[in-house]
Amino acid sequence: MSETETLKTIEQHSPDFVDIKLLKPHPENYKTHPEDQIEHLKTSIQEFGVYKPIVTAKDYTILIGHGVCQACEELGCEVVPVVRTALNPMDHLAIKLMVSDNETPHLSVRDDRKLSELLKGIPILKGTGYDEAMLANLVHITRPKSEIRDFNAAAHWVGMPEYEPSEKPWQIIIAFLTQEDRDKFAEQYELDFTQKYEKCWTAQWPTRTVGMRNASQPYDHEK
Numbered sequence: 001m002s003e004t005e006t007l008k009t010i011e012q013h014s015p016d017f018v019d020i021k022l023l024k025p026h027p028e029n030y031k032t033h034p035e036d037q038i039e040h041l042k043t044s045i046q047e048f049g050v051y052k053p054i055v056t057a058k059d060y061t062i063l064i065g066h067g068v069c070q071a072c073e074e075l076g077c078e079v080v081p082v083v084r085t086a087l088n089p090m091d092h093l094a095i096k097l098m099v100s101d102n103e104t105p106h107l108s109v110r111d112d113r114k115l116s117e118l119l120k121g122i123p124i125l126k127g128t129g130y131d132e133a134m135l136a137n138l139v140h141i142t143r144p145k146s147e148i149r150d151f152n153a154a155a156h157w158v159g160m161p162e163y164e165p166s167e168k169p170w171q172i173i174i175a176f177l178t179q180e181d182r183d184k185f186a187e188q189y190e191l192d193f194t195q196k197y198e199k200c201w202t203a204q205w206p207t208r209t210v211g212m213r214n215a216s217q218p219y220d221h222e223k
Contacts, residue, residue, distance in 0.1 A: 015053035016084065018079060018081075018084070019078065020069065020077055023054065023061075023080070024062065025061075025062055027089075028098075031102060037129070038071050041068060045072065047127060050068060050080055052065070053080075054069055054080055055083045055097070055101075057085060057087045057088060057089035058085065059088075059089060064098065068080075085097075112142045116142055119135050120135070132159070132160045135158045136151065137154070139157050140154040
């Protein structure tokens with residue numbers, strides 16, 4: 001492609017500001033956007049604006065930017081930058097564009113240790129897709145024991161506050177699709193897994209104890 005052709009392509013994709021009420025989700029959109037992701041997007045938009053325009057089909061069906069659109073709606077934005085293509089929403093090229101934007105980033109290779117160093121230099125993580133606990137986990141898995149002894153040391157490295165136990169520990173409830181899956185889980189963690197057990201728990205996070213208890217038995221914080 002020549003420089004002239006490249007410039008023409010860029011010009012064709014220059015965004016316009018469009019009434020957000022015109023935009024509609026793609027009926028075949030296969031991604032959902034949890035509340036925590038939307039909160040990060042909202043923080044980013046408040047700090048930097050919408051730096052990546054929403055891309056739509058010719059009838060304003062969203063091809064790229066469903067999460068951004070949702071975040072903008074929750075922020076009360078009336079207009080958003082939009083690149084409107086000439087594609088029909090169900091055209092195979094429209095679907096390809098939607099899938100391409102979602103999936104090609106997965107092919108990149110990330111240096112997690114370098115990422116943790118970058119994140120540590122950001123005073124407020126909200127808006128990056130990370131919080132302090134996630135960064136502590138990233139530090140923990142990217143460094144040898146000579147640098148980070150355990151999760152508590154990683155938490156200290158990222159500046160998390162001291163952990164204070166509460167009377168009501170968090171619980172993780174696990175549902176199994178089949179009895180076979182349940183049995184494999186019990187075998188892997190050497191659990192006496194009977195019908196009496198209803199809940200799988202981890203000790204008060206971020207401590208490291210993992211186990212299983214009968215829901216009728218009190219939790220022992222000293223284990």
